[in-house]
Amino acid sequence: MLYQPTLQALRQLNLTAMAEALEEQALLPQAQDLPFEERLGLLLDRELSARDQRRLTRLLKLAHLKHHACVEDIDYRASRGLERARMRSLIQNTWIRQGQNLLITGATGTGKTWLACALGQQACRQGLSVRYLRLPRLFEELQTRHGDGSFGRYLNTLAKVELLILDDWGLAPMRGADVRDLLEIIDDRVNQKATLITSQLPVNHWHDYLGEPTVADAVLDRLLQSAHRLELKGESLRRHRDPDTTPKVDPS
Template structure:
């Protein structure tokens, strides 16, 4: 068989990983012992793996996750208050596909951001679109877009994200315009797309934080329905700075 034309054809079809694998097979004498179906299967596996990796790289780049975290490193020590079975259910990402929300609360340093990013990374692994935003910077971005006329387009973009991670909820004060913009974002996603929120504030303080009672009622009604909750406990993980017994989860 003339192999070079086959390699050229594979590359023209953008099957570059498959072409690379075929070229490698040509240099392995033991590969000749395999059947055609077995060799073809190996080529297809290489191409699929390469495409999965490219997709993951693209999704992670778009996600802008703050922490390089993965679910395999979650620390389930008892003092943190994490229910392993509940977290394992969340890792399956059914809640994201069903458009449910996840609220992660706890004191500063207990690993809320890290855990949120780990779940975001897991969602990217399963081909879901994720976007991480710190709430204070989100409001800065929205003010700019109000000014340049791109506010509506930006809302449309956020509405299409499978999982929107809003970090540092309650860290900075919100004005009336911020609360109304937040309602627009949440309303576009209710029962359609998942939202993950991390906050130092307990959920029962969120109404007071949002300020305007009517708008606060609307925001919380949309957020709390079909919402999963995780409350992290224990001391700040940042205190483990001597290199001994350093927890795997070390974010805010």
């Protein structure tokens, strides 16, 4: 097949990265000396790499992560209570694929939200869908959805997300309707999809926070039965921020 028709065919097949790589090869005399199989392999590698990057960009856009955080920048200072071996296990994302949960607790400023976003970004890098939501904003959204009749569709959307991050659990009071809506969300995900929760409240205070005893029992039974727990310790990292440096952890 001639060069120009080949480029046109690649673009018609939406193999744009492969077409660009072929054009680059045509400008490199040394590429002409490579065996056909090696040149083809280089073209395919370029296309696969471009598709992976597009998928990551799309997943990160849909995730709405609060922080641009990555697991390579996790702060493992001993005072924080993070164990490298345990984090290596979580970073592999087996817990997400098995529909398990992760509960991150600790005082304000210890980096809960940042760590959650770093794990969310890592999940996106491995091709998993993620959605970050602050719990107070989620309840506002659910009230609106009840009013316009789209509540069921929204629940179905959340149920399909492979990692749902619920930030600021316990930050604001919950109404009875909020607790019941939360049960619907959690029930759709139990043993199927993973949920990550960050909270200043210790887990043993969550039952009182949820308020309605029967519904609280149901929510916590579903959340805790297959949950990993991380408790971040130490003083607020904001107090130790060096104004002349960029901290690895954006504490929140």
